[in-house]
Amino acid sequence: MRDDATSTDRRDRDERWRDLMRSAQGGNSFAYARLLEEVTPVIRGLVRRRWHSPNDVEDIVQDILLSVHLVRHTYDSARPFGPWLGTIAKRRIADFARKMASRRANETTVAAMPETFPLDEPKTEQDISDDQGEVRRALAALSPPQRQAIELMKLQGLSLEEASMRTGKSVSALKVTVHRAMKAMRRILE
Amino acid sequence: MTTRRSMHTDDLIKALSASAPAVSPLRSPHARTATWFAISLIYAALVVVVAGPRPDLVVKLAEPKFVIEVAAALLTSMLAAAAAFCAGCPGRPLWERFAPLPALALWLGSLGTGCWQSWMRAGPDGLSLAPDLICFPSILLVSIVPGLLILAMVRRGAPIAPVTTTMLAALASAALGAAALRLFHTQDASVMVLVWQFGSVMLLTLVGALLGRSLLRWPQEGALE
Numbered sequence: 171m172r173d174d175a176t177s178t179d180r181r182d183r184d185e186r187w188r189d190l191m192r193s194a195q196g197g198n199s200f201a202y203a204r205l206l207e208e209v210t211p212v213i214r215g216l217v218r219r220r221w222h223s224p225n226d227v228e229d230i231v232q233d234i235l236l237s238v239h240l241v242r243h244t245y246d247s248a249r250p251f252g253p254w255l256g257t258i259a260k261r262r263i264a265d266f267a268r269k270m271a272s273r274r275a276n277e278t279t280v281a282a283m284p285e286t287f288p289l290d291e292p293k294t295e296q297d298i299s300d301d302q303g304e305v306r307r308a309l310a311a312l313s314p315p316q317r318q319a320i321e322l323m324k325l326q327g328l329s330l331e332e333a334s335m336r337t338g339k340s341v342s343a344l345k346v347t348v349h350r351a352m353k354a355m356r357r358i359l360e
Numbered sequence: 361m362t363t364r365r366s367m368h369t370d371d372l373i374k375a376l377s378a379s380a381p382a383v384s385p386l387r388s389p390h391a392r393t394a395t396w397f398a399i400s401l402i403y404a405a406l407v408v409v410v411a412g413p414r415p416d417l418v419v420k421l422a423e424p425k426f427v428i429e430v431a432a433a434l435l436t437s438m439l440a441a442a443a444a445f446c447a448g449c450p451g452r453p454l455w456e457r458f459a460p461l462p463a464l465a466l467w468l469g470s471l472g473t474g475c476w477q478s479w480m481r482a483g484p485d486g487l488s489l490a491p492d493l494i495c496f497p498s499i500l501l502v503s504i505v506p507g508l509l510i511l512a513m514v515r516r517g518a519p520i521a522p523v524t525t526t527m528l529a530a531l532a533s534a535a536l537g538a539a540a541l542r543l544f545h546t547q548d549a550s551v552m553v554l555v556w557q558f559g560s561v562m563l564l565t566l567v568g569a570l571l572g573r574s575l576l577r578w579p580q581e582g583a584l585e
Contacts, residue, residue, distance in 0.1 A: 197382030206373040232372050239376045240579045241518035243383040244449055253451030261450075261520045265578075340574075 400506035448517020474550025503537035523572035530568020
């Protein structure tokens with residue numbers, strides 16, 4: 171990992187992190203907290219160098235910290251800590267990029283979202299309320315798995331992968347469920 | 361995910377360190393390779409015994425070409441397993457993932473040499489191909505148990521290279537299956553072995569690669585609670 175530290179500082183730091191991780195693997199939560207606190211700015215620096223949207227930086231940093239936590243048993247204290255951390259960080263940045271790309275593929279970009287068709291009269295409060303009621307009724311008519319899929323992916327905006335992790339269903343099964351749910355809702359609304 | 365997004369990173373660190381019981385570090389890739397290979401070899405030997413060793417096995421074991429071919433398949437299996445275990449340990453050098461290539465080349469080379477010798481001896485007839493449909497299911501049968509075992513073992517690692525890891529794990533299992541098949545299936549025409557046996561190994565390796573992202577994922581965040 172590149173930062174301003176000299177190579178000796180970096181070596182000392184790596185040894186300190188190695189010791190802290192060894193203690194953390196043994197269940198020492200103070201050592202673990204200190205390690206995570208020390209590595210977070212380094213991870214943040216790495217993410218900033220590789221990711222151009224500042225809004226996502228903290229999300230990615232948190233993803234990396236969580237991943238470090240979940241696979242901390244894979245660290246071998248006979249090996250340097252930096253490459254272990256760096257590999258996880260770079261992997262998770264790549265995963266985040268893939269997730270963003272798949273989310274973008276499911277979105278449609280328009281210059282301005284039309285609220286009504288130009289020739290239609292503007293919607294009244296009553297129309298909007300009626301529409302919402304209709305959608306709510308159509309949603310209620312769905313089977314529980316279909317409703318859950320619509321809620322997660324169309325209302326909460328989760329990606330297929332995230333919804334799959336949340337529900338434990340495969341991505342392809344979710345695709346089919348959403349497709350059928352949308353078809354059913356369209357039929358009800360017509 | 362939404363709960364974490366609303367969380368400040370400092371709070372996440374506190375939550376993580378508060379829920380971090382002691383973990384047993386993963387054993388080294390070499391130790392895990394030794395365990396996997398020993399168990400899988402015993403299983404493959406049992407399958408050979410149950411299926412019945414080929415009648416000319418003793419004679420074949422005295423032929424250098426046969427021994428080199430089987431040894432290369434076994435070496436490919438062992439090195440592919442080691443590479444799969446290494447691929448699940450972050451920070452290890454990338455070259456380790458290519459470790460089975462020399463053994464794979466030796467195996468392919470020995471089969472290629474056999475094909476060349478058949479061509480020199482009998483011309484195009486020496487390379488005639490007939491269906492040998494028992495190869496694929498036999499290799500699958502031998503490799504399924506080692507395959508499930510290595511999958512369970514690589515899932516303990518970090519999914520930093522899921523496609524490569526499952527591809528190597530599938531290669532390890534299928535190569536062992538092919539080596540065992542040579543000991544109980546009487547088929548020595550190099551071109552037949554190349555197409556039906558080596559081909560089956562390549563097919564299973566490809567299937568392993570395709571399943572990588574589904575089989576090896578980052579643990580769910582719910583694992584924290």
